[in-house]
Amino acid sequence: MGTIAARLSLDDLIDREKKLHLYFCVHDTGPGLTTEQIGRLFHRYSQATPKTHVTYGGSGLGLYICRELAEKQGGGVGVASHPDKGSAFAFWIETRAVATPEEAAAGLSGRLSKPLSISRAGSLEFSTTSHSSQDLSHRPGLESKRTINRHQGGFHILLVEDNLVNQRILTKQLETAQCTVTVANNGEEALSILEKSNISQNIEQPPHSTSDKDADLISTDLILMDIEMPVMDGLQCTRRTREFELAGQISRHLPIIAVTANVRQELKDAALAAGVDSVLSKPCTVSDVLVRVEEHLVESPRLR
Structure with a gap:
């Protein structure tokens, strides 16, 4: 080994x-x-x-x-x-x-509620220590976490990403923000998950049913979609998802945020044309992701 x-x-x-x-x-x-x-x-x-x-x-x-x-x-x-x-x-x-740890943390008024092991530290976001506690309270990413936490159980996000390391990091960070994450390795797996989702119209659900079958449905509020993947890429998956919506196989518009390291404008235009709601460029922080999630799931008039 x-x-x-x-x-x-x-x-x-x-x-x-x-x-x-x-x-x-x-x-x-x-x-x-x-x-x-x-x-x-x-x-x-x-x-x-x-x-x-x-x-x-x-x-x-x-x-x-x-x-x-x-x-x-x-x-x-x-x-x-x-x-x-x-x-x-x-x-x-x-x-x-810096002279002392106290000096480095002079602007911070809070503290960890419990000890943090080194193995968990990799999932945290670090910023400069020159901000005051008032400055930190107005960071968009932190405000988005508070907003998401106010919703019961957070949001349910379908993460479509073929890189195993990215899967683990994003899942851990989103779960820290009280989101529930379902992972798909490519677009084809994502479509299979959508067929078992609570917004799928292909699944017969008896009215007022409280059976275990309902509990097994996968809740999906938003898709976080990598663009370049094997088997089925993000653009193909997005087009199929929009086709399902038009055919009435999905009960409502499902927000899709595309994430790509390819910063060419042509690819961004192609993603928007395929039906994604917005495009995030890698590298991006979980705060960037949460701001977009809030835009689509909190501020959108369709979902209020």
């Missing part, structure tokens, strides 16, 4: 302004990579081997986006690997030291 190890380290201060480099490194004992494969890793829409997409999903944009984000923060990304000996991926960013 293979292993994965993660390491976090700091270098010495690099100037008198208390700037330093923060290093993150993940090492595994997997199959490793050849020099040729490493050369392809950080390019757009490129993966190590043709089998990568089949086995793990994704579209070959993850490492490219990681490099862009690291470089924008004064750092970079690197990899060291040998075939059959595993790989080590690292990135570093420029940050700064």
Whole structure:
């Protein structure tokens, strides 16, 4: 059985302004990579081997986006690997030291209600510590979470995403905001889920029934749709969903938010033409997602 190890380290201060480099490194004992494969890793829409997409999903944009984000923060990304000996991926960013934890948290009036383990910390959103508690209370994403929490049980979101890592992260963050999440790996699975949904007209539901069959129906308020997926992509799935609505097979308009790392305007136009309600560009935070969810499920006159 293979292993994965993660390491976090700091270098010495690099100037008198208390700037330093923060290093993150993940090492595994997997199959490793050849020099040729490493050369392809950080390019757009490129993966190590043709089998990568089949086995793990994704579209070959993850490492490219990681490099862009690291470089924008004064750092970079690197990899060291040998075939059959595993790989080590690292990135570093420029940050700064603070005098004391109390100083860093001076603007925050709240505290954690219970201890937080390191394994859970990855699902949190971090911001700069220079905001006051008044500033933080007016962040759109936080306000959206409050709005969603006011609705009984939150909203029911169908997440259509082929990347397993993205599935886990988004699901955990949305559930933290009191949303209920159902996951589909591609458009075809999403359509199958819609057939079992509470808004499907294909399922015979006896009036005033309280049977277990009703409890098994999947509630769906909104779809969060990746565009580029195997089997059936997001645009095809969106068109089919709108066809179901026109045919009366879905009882109401189902909001669809498309999410894509492809920022070309042509793709955004194609998504809107296919029937999505709005398009979010990756990388995006869960706050960005929640703001859109609120726009479609809280502020929309059709759903009040």
